[in-house]
Amino acid sequence: MGNSITVKDVEAGYGSVRVLHGVSLTVNDGETVVMLGSNGNGKSTLIKCITGLVEPSAGEITAEINGESINLIGKTPEEIVDLGIAMVPEGRRLFPALTVEENLTLGAYRPEARAKIDENMKFVFETFPRLEERRKQLAGSMSGGEQQMVAVARALMSDPKILLVDEPSVGLAPILVSQMIAKIKELKDIKNLTVLMAEQNFNQAIKIADRGYIIVHGQIEFEGEDTAALENNDMIKQYYLGV
Amino acid sequence: MITLELFLNAVVAGLMLGGFYAAVALGLSITFGQLDIVNIAHPTFVILGSFVAYILNQNFGIDPVLIGVVFMPVFYLIGTTLYRVYYVSFERTGQESLSGLAFFFGLMFIIEVVLILTFGVDYRLVNAAYIGKTLHIGFLDMPFRMLVPAIAATIMTGAVVLYMTKTFMGKAIMAVSQDRLALQLMGADPIKVKRIALGIAIATASLAGALLIIIQPVEPSVGRLYIGRIFAIVVLGGMGSISGTFVAAILIGVVESFIATFYGPSWAPAVGFGILLLTLAIRPQGIFGRA
Numbered sequence: 001m002g003n004s005i006t007v008k009d010v011e012a013g014y015g016s017v018r019v020l021h022g023v024s025l026t027v028n029d030g031e032t033v034v035m036l037g038s039n040g041n042g043k044s045t046l047i048k049c050i051t052g053l054v055e056p057s058a059g060e061i062t063a064e065i066n067g068e069s070i071n072l073i074g075k076t077p078e079e080i081v082d083l084g085i086a087m088v089p090e091g092r093r094l095f096p097a098l099t100v101e102e103n104l105t106l107g108a109y110r111p112e113a114r115a116k117i118d119e120n121m122k123f124v125f126e127t128f129p130r131l132e133e134r135r136k137q138l139a140g141s142m143s144g145g146e147q148q149m150v151a152v153a154r155a156l157m158s159d160p161k162i163l164l165v166d167e168p169s170v171g172l173a174p175i176l177v178s179q180m181i182a183k184i185k186e187l188k189d190i191k192n193l194t195v196l197m198a199e200q201n202f203n204q205a206i207k208i209a210d211r212g213y214i215i216v217h218g219q220i221e222f223e224g225e226d227t228a229a230l231e232n233n234d235m236i237k238q239y240y241l242g243v
Numbered sequence: 244m245i246t247l248e249l250f251l252n253a254v255v256a257g258l259m260l261g262g263f264y265a266a267v268a269l270g271l272s273i274t275f276g277q278l279d280i281v282n283i284a285h286p287t288f289v290i291l292g293s294f295v296a297y298i299l300n301q302n303f304g305i306d307p308v309l310i311g312v313v314f315m316p317v318f319y320l321i322g323t324t325l326y327r328v329y330y331v332s333f334e335r336t337g338q339e340s341l342s343g344l345a346f347f348f349g350l351m352f353i354i355e356v357v358l359i360l361t362f363g364v365d366y367r368l369v370n371a372a373y374i375g376k377t378l379h380i381g382f383l384d385m386p387f388r389m390l391v392p393a394i395a396a397t398i399m400t401g402a403v404v405l406y407m408t409k410t411f412m413g414k415a416i417m418a419v420s421q422d423r424l425a426l427q428l429m430g431a432d433p434i435k436v437k438r439i440a441l442g443i444a445i446a447t448a449s450l451a452g453a454l455l456i457i458i459q460p461v462e463p464s465v466g467r468l469y470i471g472r473i474f475a476i477v478v479l480g481g482m483g484s485i486s487g488t489f490v491a492a493i494l495i496g497v498v499e500s501f502i503a504t505f506y507g508p509s510w511a512p513a514v515g516f517g518i519l520l521l522t523l524a525i526r527p528q529g530i531f532g533r534a
Binding site for chain 1: 411414415417418421422424425426427428429430431432483533
């Protein structure tokens with residue numbers, strides 16, 4: 001009963017600006033795959049294509065949910081979320097004037113998640129005890145690190161099988177980035193998630209990734225079969241490791 | 244000389260008046276407070292509710308409150324249809340702020356003119372056994388034509404608050420204007436959420452209209468008197484807070500009642516806006532406004 005994502009020759013953009021030029025990648029069942037690349041190379045656009053927020057002009061995107069293959073092209077974001085694909089958006093996108101608890105409850109909006117709301121709420125509070133202490137606080141009044149916790153916890157409330165994480169490190173202090181990345185790994189293991197993460201912080205992302213892709217100007221420039229392959233890549237050495 | 248008796252009667256009269264204001268402001272609290280839709284036509288829908296109550300009461304002798312409740316689903320459908328038009332014409336193309344306002348302004352005039360052409364400008368009223376009777380508790384006088392609307396309004400507000408805080412759709416309504424993309428990522432369709440919210444908002448006008456015509460005779464343009472007052476109430480209570488709207492409505496009701504009792508009724512509307520300005524100077528987000 002696998003949960004995976006296959007992206008094949010996807011092209012997409014905004015108006016007349018083409019962002020993705022034939023991107024193909026796969027995330028196999030239970031894997032943590034990282035998409036590396038600096039700003040403006042198309043990482044977020046690809047994640048938005050998977051969640052239906054951006055419609056590709058060409059290519060195929062399929063998800064396998066509990067072993068059943070489903071074509072995601074043409075589906076609305078709501079329908080895709082309903083399948084069990086959750087996204088932690090870049091910049092967190094919380095509901096600032098709602099409390100932490102209200103944000104988390106909305107995470108469980110899809111019918112399948114509503115049935116498990118108590119169980120999942122308990123789970124995310126165990127994972128992020130800070131959120132339980134601040135459950136009545138308005139999300140907009142919390143620190144950046146706490147807001148990122150809410151964003152991740154809210155995605156988990158939808159009881160996902162596949163988790164898409166867009167730049168979890170943006171705007172966080174280095175120590176918090178490290179903690180957040182470790183948390184994603186922990187959650188992935190407990191919940192048996194399939195994870196696709198877009199990140200520009202190579203050193204952090206590599207800690208939890210099984211393998212990864214390097215995306216440059218909307219094209220996959222390198223596919224690393226394991227973390228060692230990524231670390232030995234010339235581009236990575238040049239851009240991230242300064243070797 | 245202010246006697247205790249006069250003072251307490253002014254308080255009670257104000258509470259009842261405020262309860263009624265809450266019924267009229269409730270719908271606007273949803274559209275303006277939660278959805279950022281400046282539905283300036285809301286009081287006109289209330290007047291439409293008054294005329295529905297008038298027709299059925301005069302022809303069939305049905306109780307106005309009952310008519311108001313029974314016609315809520317019809318008004319709900321008017322509201323959802325209205326949102327479809329509003330969405331397709333303005334919101335989808337991002338023109339809602341100015342063109343949307345003009346749309347509701349036009350809608351207000353159209354409904355008003357249709358009512359005038361149909362019913363004329365005469366004041367209409369309803370009949371019910373309790374209208375004209377007064378409940379006496381000690382020295383407190385509570386006319387039923389004020390008491391019944393206040394109770395009905397409180398129940399309606401309570402029901403809407405429960406819906407907003409206890410259901411997933413209610414929470415989605417509270418969230419939709421904050422970040423519609425994030426709401427999509429929760430698996431909710433923002434357009435459907437707004438459609439339902441506007442439906443509920445207009446549905447409240449059905450009962451509010453019935454309550455209005457119990458309190459006072461109604462002619463088609465009487466709704467204009469309420470535009471400023473209910474916007475003031477929603478802002479005073481805090482945008483997005485329905486309980487805040489209720490508290491603000493009661494506050495305005497009590498203050499207006501005091502002014503009317505001790506200084507003269509002509510000052511009452513000015514004082515409502517005075518409170519609004521004062522509150523916004525001290526607490527810009529309103530009494531119950533979040534952040």
